[in-house]
Amino acid sequence: MKLTEYDISNPFTATVTQSERITDENTDEVRHINLRVEHPSFNFIEGQSVGVLVDAPPVFGNEHYMRLYSIASSRMGEEQDAAEISLCVRRCFLVDEISGERYPGVVSNHLCNAQPGEKIKMTGPYGRHFMPPRDNTCNLLMIGVGTGIAPFRAFLKHVYEDRKEWKGKVRLFYGAKTGMDLLYLNDKNGDIATYYDEATFKAFEALSPRPHFDEPADISATIFDNAAEAWDLIQDLKTHVYISGLSKLEEDLDKVFSVAAGTPEVWETVKEELIEQGRWSTLFYG
Numbered sequence: 001m002k003l004t005e006y007d008i009s010n011p012f013t014a015t016v017t018q019s020e021r022i023t024d025e026n027t028d029e030v031r032h033i034n035l036r037v038e039h040p041s042f043n044f045i046e047g048q049s050v051g052v053l054v055d056a057p058p059v060f061g062n063e064h065y066m067r068l069y070s071i072a073s074s075r076m077g078e079e080q081d082a083a084e085i086s087l088c089v090r091r092c093f094l095v096d097e098i099s100g101e102r103y104p105g106v107v108s109n110h111l112c113n114a115q116p117g118e119k120i121k122m123t124g125p126y127g128r129h130f131m132p133p134r135d136n137t138c139n140l141l142m143i144g145v146g147t148g149i150a151p152f153r154a155f156l157k158h159v160y161e162d163r164k165e166w167k168g169k170v171r172l173f174y175g176a177k178t179g180m181d182l183l184y185l186n187d188k189n190g191d192i193a194t195y196y197d198e199a200t201f202k203a204f205e206a207l208s209p210r211p212h213f214d215e216p217a218d219i220s221a222t223i224f225d226n227a228a229e230a231w232d233l234i235q236d237l238k239t240h241v242y243i244s245g246l247s248k249l250e251e252d253l254d255k256v257f258s259v260a261a262g263t264p265e266v267w268e269t270v271k272e273e274l275i276e277q278g279r280w281s282t283l284f285y286g
């Protein structure tokens with residue numbers, strides 16, 4: 001769905017209550033931002049996104065710049081306060097390929113610059129195709145890169161804090177450029193590491209083989225190294241697969257799972273079945 005097709009006719013405000021940089025100063029800036037939503041009927045489920053609106057100068061024709069951000073909290077809200085949600089936002093830049101100049105992305109910079117007390121204009125929530133199953137005996141296979149971790153933080157909070165007991169296996173394959181970029185799994189913020197003690201949870205981390213060349217994390221290699229674990233889960237009818245992050249990830253996964261399946265054709269058939277059964281959900285950021 002194109003951004004222009006989202007209904008933004010009922011915007012509301014949210015106040016920033018906290019903004020914390022969750023990556024080291026030596027790497028890209030990503031912030032965990034808490035917001036208090038001022039909208040009495042606002043409710044959401046894990047995997048949904050909000051729209052953030054920034055006023056645009058009248059010369060551009062559109063009234064607003066609008067971008068989507070995954071809610072990183074579970075439906076119970078941050079600290080079990082349903083009016084408080086969190087976002088995980090990377091400060092983005094557009095790079096002019098000819099001049100090499102960097103221009104700040106409007107909406108991510110607006111969010112990353114916002115100080116506690118500032119108001120943010122929002123819409124939504126949107127999307128109900130990427131949500132955890134109700135049955136707590138289901139397995140969750142979550143595969144993500146970069147800020148694609150945001151909905152998985154929400155899933156894990158739901159599974160282990162709201163639901164208290166989750167009997168199915170919960171597996172997270174997560175990739176980032178360096179250890180410092182492993183969001184919610186680094187020294188700055190270890191929210192997700194707190195679930196390592198859960199008997200049903202296991203996380204597999206993937207890092208870039210050449211971070212100085214800005215190469216992405218080699219998540220395929222990590223899945224390849226743990227192919228038996230991932231492939232066994234995929235074949236289990238109780239497993240739901242979730243993929244989140246940049247869209248190139250799906251291409252990489254197709255290659256890995258083609259090897260695991262024996263041929264690309266067999267993998268294509270398995271994937272079609274997963275999609276038909278509602279067990280393969282994707283959330284791509286660009």
Ligand SMILES: Cc1cc2nc3c(=O)[nH]c(=O)nc-3n(C[C@H](O)[C@H](O)[C@H](O)COP(=O)(O)OP(=O)(O)OC[C@H]3O[C@@H](n4cnc5c(N)ncnc54)[C@H](O)[C@@H]3O)c2cc1C
Pocket residue numbers: 049065067068069070071087088089090091092093094095104105106107108109146147148150283284285286
């Ligand atoms: C469903 C959905 C959920 C999203 N959730 C999040 C989220 O939780 N956190 C988040 O930071 N972004 C998220 N995004 C991306 C976000 O909507 C914006 O595209 C991003 O913040 C850039 O907007 P901008 O106005 O700052 O810059 P723009 O001028 O729109 O883009 C600047 C540049 O950044 C690149 N870029 C955009 N997003 C990313 C990213 N996440 N990682 C690396 N490069 C990127 C773009 O390709 C572009 O080259 C999501 C996108 C979608 C479609």
